[in-house]
Amino acid sequence: MTAIHVLNGPNLNLLGRREPGIYGSATLDDIARDLAARGAELGCALTFRQTNLEGELVAFVQEAGLAGAGVLINAAAYTHTSIALRDAILGSGAVAVEVHLSNVHARESFRHTSLIAPVCAGVICGFGPLSYRLGLDALAHLMAARIPNAKP
Numbered sequence: 560m561t562a563i564h565v566l567n568g569p570n571l572n573l574l575g576r577r578e579p580g581i582y583g584s585a586t587l588d589d590i591a592r593d594l595a596a597r598g599a600e601l602g603c604a605l606t607f608r609q610t611n612l613e614g615e616l617v618a619f620v621q622e623a624g625l626a627g628a629g630v631l632i633n634a635a636a637y638t639h640t641s642i643a644l645r646d647a648i649l650g651s652g653a654v655a656v657e658v659h660l661s662n663v664h665a666r667e668s669f670r671h672t673s674l675i676a677p678v679c680a681g682v683i684c685g686f687g688p689l690s691y692r693l694g695l696d697a698l699a700h701l702m703a704a705r706i707p708n709a710k711p
């Protein structure tokens with residue numbers, strides 16, 4: 560079974576009440592439930608986590624990468640600022656896919672730069688909670704290509 564860690568950064572615990580015009584009404588629990596259903600269809604074992612702390616997010620990435628699990632990451636604001644997160648993806652050898660609910664390229668210029676995108680396999684943004692689902696599908700395919708006989 561393919562192991563995938565879904566890692567969420569700062570303020571994503573506030574989804575549902577946070578700037579609903581941008582992020583919508585779904586909560587992080589709603590997203591976790593939807594991904595769990597899709598993960599089961601794909602034959603993936605999901606670990607779903609959120610933290611507001613940069614160092615903890617780095618530790619989560621290291622743990623996943625060193626265990627050979629795929630990383631689906633919405634690093635939220637740390638996307639745009641964290642060299643440590645980029646180094647953690649590289650250093651742990653994590654296969655990572657970056658996701659965002661909003662279309663960061665249609666927003667403020669400081670959101671146009673991602674420090675982690677260059678070390679991720681790909682980036683999906685702008686589709687609300689569907690970004691996570693699309694990212695999970697993409698990551699499951701990538702992981703399956705690395706692990707013989709794994710689904711899908």
Ligand code: DQA
Nearest residue numbers: 570633635636659660661670
């Ligand atoms: C976000 C986009 C980031 O720029 C922002 O800081 C977030 C959420 C998104 O999912 O759209 O917290 O990652």
